[in-house]
Amino acid sequence: MISVENLTKSFGDNVVLDHISTAFPAEETTVILGPSGSGKSTFLRSLNLLERPESGVLHLEDLTIDYAQPISSKTTLAARQVTEMVFQSFNLFPHLTVLKNIIEGPVHVLKTPKADAEKEARELLQQVGLADKADSYPAQLSGGQAQRVAIARSLAMHPRYILLDEPTSALDPELELEVLKVLLKIHDENQSMIIVTHNMSFAKQVANKILFLEHGKMRYDGPTAGFFNSDDARIQAFLASMTFTL
Amino acid sequence: MWKIITEALPQLIVAGLKYTIPIAVISFIIGLALALVVALTRISTKRGAFNILRWIAGFYVWLFRSTPLLVQLFIVYFGLPYLIIPGLAPTGIKLDPYTAGIITFSLNTGAYCAETVRAALLSVPEGQWEAAYAIGMNRSLVLRRIIIPQALRTALPPLSNSFIGLVKDTSLAASITIVEMFEVSQQIAAANYQPLLMYSLVALIYAVFCTVLSWLQKWLENKSSAYLQTTQGGAHS
Numbered sequence: 001m002i003s004v005e006n007l008t009k010s011f012g013d014n015v016v017l018d019h020i021s022t023a024f025p026a027e028e029t030t031v032i033l034g035p036s037g038s039g040k041s042t043f044l045r046s047l048n049l050l051e052r053p054e055s056g057v058l059h060l061e062d063l064t065i066d067y068a069q070p071i072s073s074k075t076t077l078a079a080r081q082v083t084e085m086v087f088q089s090f091n092l093f094p095h096l097t098v099l100k101n102i103i104e105g106p107v108h109v110l111k112t113p114k115a116d117a118e119k120e121a122r123e124l125l126q127q128v129g130l131a132d133k134a135d136s137y138p139a140q141l142s143g144g145q146a147q148r149v150a151i152a153r154s155l156a157m158h159p160r161y162i163l164l165d166e167p168t169s170a171l172d173p174e175l176e177l178e179v180l181k182v183l184l185k186i187h188d189e190n191q192s193m194i195i196v197t198h199n200m201s202f203a204k205q206v207a208n209k210i211l212f213l214e215h216g217k218m219r220y221d222g223p224t225a226g227f228f229n230s231d232d233a234r235i236q237a238f239l240a241s242m243t244f245t246l
Numbered sequence: 247m248w249k250i251i252t253e254a255l256p257q258l259i260v261a262g263l264k265y266t267i268p269i270a271v272i273s274f275i276i277g278l279a280l281a282l283v284v285a286l287t288r289i290s291t292k293r294g295a296f297n298i299l300r301w302i303a304g305f306y307v308w309l310f311r312s313t314p315l316l317v318q319l320f321i322v323y324f325g326l327p328y329l330i331i332p333g334l335a336p337t338g339i340k341l342d343p344y345t346a347g348i349i350t351f352s353l354n355t356g357a358y359c360a361e362t363v364r365a366a367l368l369s370v371p372e373g374q375w376e377a378a379y380a381i382g383m384n385r386s387l388v389l390r391r392i393i394i395p396q397a398l399r400t401a402l403p404p405l406s407n408s409f410i411g412l413v414k415d416t417s418l419a420a421s422i423t424i425v426e427m428f429e430v431s432q433q434i435a436a437a438n439y440q441p442l443l444m445y446s447l448v449a450l451i452y453a454v455f456c457t458v459l460s461w462l463q464k465w466l467e468n469k470s471s472a473y474l475q476t477t478q479g480g481a482h483s
């Protein structure tokens with residue numbers, strides 16, 4: 001399980017995370033919602049040490065990281081084995097083929113034999129519906145295909161959790177759909193996920209738990225139904241702003 | 247006139263292939279290795295001893311880019327014999343002209359290439375670092391597997407230009423007694439009293455060398471950036 005206690009992070013005098021404490025149950029999907037600039041990305045990135053809060057404690061399975069203390073590079077590398085990150089802008093490696101993108105981590109970080117890594121990479125490509133793209137370069141893919149490769153790349157590392165920061169925000173609606181379908185499938189296979197998204201119907205369908213951030217503060221931390229039926233005026237205002245109504 | 251040309255041409259081409267090109271190639275390889283080390287030092291964010299290394303790297307680049315190459319050659323070949331270091335070099339540092347030439351050309355081209363490589367390293371998007379860190383790579387693996395391969399492709403055109411520039415700059419080696427192509431042309435001109443013809447001829451050979459190199463550059467660029475081609479055939483930016 002991943003959990004955090006009192007994560008606090010500021011950029012200058014802008015408090016972006018204000019004593020955030022919560023837990024992310026294993027084998028479940030937690031969705032993080034909140035207005036733009038509320039600290040969702042900073043929070044997610046704090047879970048794999050791409051961002052360093054000033055204080056707070058992060059528990060990653062049996063690893064404990066106290067952000068108030070110096071963190072060794074060994075601990076950083078160990079922490080990043082627990083999670084994998086899927087980025088809004090995909091961040092595939094443009095100089096490597098799709099297959100090589102996927103085996104890069106397994107071969108060079110996990111030291112998996114290349115043949116095994118390739119075999120698994122092809123299975124993962126099959127799973128995300130891109131078996132025929134193994135030898136393509138990222139520039140030859142559509143956004144939806146690129147993001148599905150990025151998801152396969154993260155799965156290849158066998159992380160306990162996959163962290164996804166607005167994975168479909170850069171995509172056209174029909175491409176968004178193909179990515180969301182893949183995520184739903186992974187969710188059904190009990191892969192633990194933490195997803196930041198602006199897609200409310202997807203959140204409703206996939207989330208076992210909702211976190212709602214506003215100005216760096218946790219405004220809601222509980223079951224999905226409770227969030228969408230909340231009588232909290234702030235949450236209702238947020239939901240209204242995310243839904244197009246005539 | 248044809249007789250003069252057909253006599254001089256083989257001598258010039260032999261000097262070019264035996265000295266000009268090898269001096270340029272060896273110096274460039276050493277310079278490029280140096281450039282990579284200097285560029286990586288300058289972009290490193292480590293503290294402590296690295297502050298001093300970064301300063302030294304910056305000083306080196308500044309020094310070689312702000313003094314003329316010809317003066318650098320003179321200092322290394324004619325000047326260093328007068329540098330007496332008790333214990334290490336009690337009789338001064340005397341280098342044979344080829345060693346002096348290659349050292350100077352390497353240091354000079356290394357300083358220019360260091361800036362090219364540094365800019366190319368910095369041009370790789372931040373997201374590439376993050377994606378590589380996220381899969382658990384340490385900094386040196388990120389550099390080696392993800393950043394440097396992309397940066398070198400970006401740096402290829404300016405690096406090729408530096409190499410072509412170096413091929414022409416080796417003509418300065420004539421001034422420190424290296425018998426490379428330009429020196430040979432001077433010797434022939436002194437003997438046959440045809441300076442216009444001889445210097446035009448040697449200029450033409452430099453032009454041919456550089457043209458061939460720029461074709462090679464085009465070919466390499468196309469090959470190394472093939473991964474940026476979309477299926478439609480256009481290049482992604």
Ligand SMILES: Nc1ncnc2c1ncn2[C@@H]1O[C@H](COP(=O)(O)OP(=O)(O)O)[C@@H](O)[C@H]1O
Binds near residue numbers: 034041042043
């Ligand atoms: N590197 C940074 N430097 C300064 N301010 C930042 C930086 N990253 C994020 N911020 C600020 O932190 C706040 C939260 O940003 P972010 O976590 O990206 O929010 P969200 O993902 O919810 O849109 C914003 O006000 C943003 O301007």
Ligand SMILES: [Mg+2]
Binds near residue numbers: 040042165166
């Ligand atoms: Mg964000």
